[in-house]
Amino acid sequence: MALDAFRIRVPEAAREFSRLIRGWRENFAGARAGARGDRGFITPENFQEELIVLGLSGRKFGAEDYVSALSDFLGISISVHVIPDAGYPELARRLALSGRLGEIRYSDELGLAAIFVPESLPPLVFDLTVFHELGHLAAGDLLAVEGSGEAAALDRELSAGMFPTTSVRQGKRLARGLPFAVETAREQEANLRASYAFIAGCLGGENPYVHGMYEVL
């Protein structure tokens, strides 16, 4: 019995110690910010950190506020172009049949990002689509260097939901971690960012993750 407890507790303690060292290394050595490696998806706590940087933490906000804050932070112009398809059924039909809810276009040189969304989208889908596209900007996905030699690693999902990251071009991004090398992982993370942003915007000061940032010990 005692031996069993020992067998269970020792690996747990080792894991805890390794987590402590990793956490310390990430914070003091800045391993997370610069070096390439593998990482998991963004957590609500990490997203809350980004909201603090944007000045939106604890506030109720919508897609427009997020656009404005992200634009200020990244130092680029972000515009959301609403395609007026509501009065044109044929246009709406073509957009709906295209299977795309929204799209982002980004220019490094001009410092411009443009998001295109159909007007006829339901409000929830509209907001989540805009947040999704902004999530790509925040993560630095549009700065990712494609095909930088890790083709073999691209389809490799590591254990415990870890994915390889890729290097980025010169440019500012909100996320601390590097963008994923795998396209599906980027899309999945943009969806997560959209969900986090939507709920954080709805709840404002009642979002528990806002207060979690003050709960240190």
Added chain:
Amino acid sequence: MSAAQQQALVLGFICLSAAFMLTAVLALTRVSKFGIFAVANFLLGAALFGTQVVFGFSGWRSEILAASVVELPAVFLISWVCLAQVGGGPNRPSSSPSEPVVRRPWLRGVLGWAPVALLVSWAFAVLVGLAWPSPAMQPYASAPVQFVLFKWPISISQTVYAGLAAAVFAMAAMSRSSAPVLRLRNGAFSISMVSLALVGGESALIAGVRWWVAGQRRREIIDSLLVFETIIAVVCFAFLVFGLTLRYTPVVAAAVLRKVHTGWLPARERLESSVWQAVAGGRTRGVARVTYRVEEAARLAELPQSDTERAVAAIQLIAVMRASSTKGGGVTPDAARELYDMEKEILRDDVLGPKIQAFLRRRADTRNSQSLYAAPLEDALKAALDLTDTHKGEADARARPLWFHLVAVASADAGLIDKGDLWKRFGNGSESSAATEVYRTAKGRLRSQVFGGP
């Protein structure tokens, strides 16, 4: 008993009391990793001070060793707190730093180095002390300059890092976006850390006084400083324990939010976008036509707007579910049922439900249309699932509202559900007859409007 042993006895007693108090607090409130660490650390402190009391230690090198070892609990405590503030400690659920650290990125590097800086200072002091021994355990004795060199690296590094930690806690306590209980908690921790910084400063001051001041004056100053140290140590432990008794309970449970982020919201988005793609893309033939008829019928029957919205949403959902079974894609009835279960659970939440509904309603109003999507999907989904569930062959005895029967009649009219099956399950009743009648009237009126023209 020497003066040093007396002071060690007092500090050991404070450590032991703090350990007991903290154990009681943890038993009554919540066991946290920091709480367990703090209890163990206080017990270690009590044991180290107790060793000093019992053995006394004679010889300068022994005194150096004894004096440096008792500093370790403070080194561990400050290191843990600093690491927790940058999100590196093992007691936080994520590796996110605290709010004031996120706002000031330079703090992340400075606080992250705390364990290294404190341990290096401590090791440096021990080496200096062993190389050039001094009377470390004789508080009133005149000390050579090497005692200052031994004492200051430890004391000053502790003062600096405890002071920084106190400042971060103070900033968190002053933040208006924090919950009141957390402001109080961080305020208590800030006072505790300020006290710890003062203990370090006072320790450095005693070393200076022992080196610089001579005669009776030295004894008087050191006496006052030792009393001050005792008071400050009590304040430090008391506020630390008080802070740990305060607990924040979020208004929305994290488990519910996790379900919203990864389950409900993506599922609802998938459903709404499928409806949009199916309806706007013209994949659901006849749906637009029967939608107009249902709206007209609802107007004739003087149904409230919310019922009309439910009816229209239900028809579109049935169309999407039917399209998914015949053409693939879209939303399957199973996925819709899963969403319905989540919708029921999440919208039942006292805080989350109304907030999400209000937000959707506001967004719909802002965009001056689409109020359909702001209505709770729960009823519409239930209606759509009931009407498309072909496993239920028997008659459904439950009373249904008029809007439900309108959906049934319209869906059958559009060929989305089987008329015979519908009649068998929902056809007996006055509401059903009324719905059939009003739908027929609405259909006739719309047809005559089309033929009549302006």
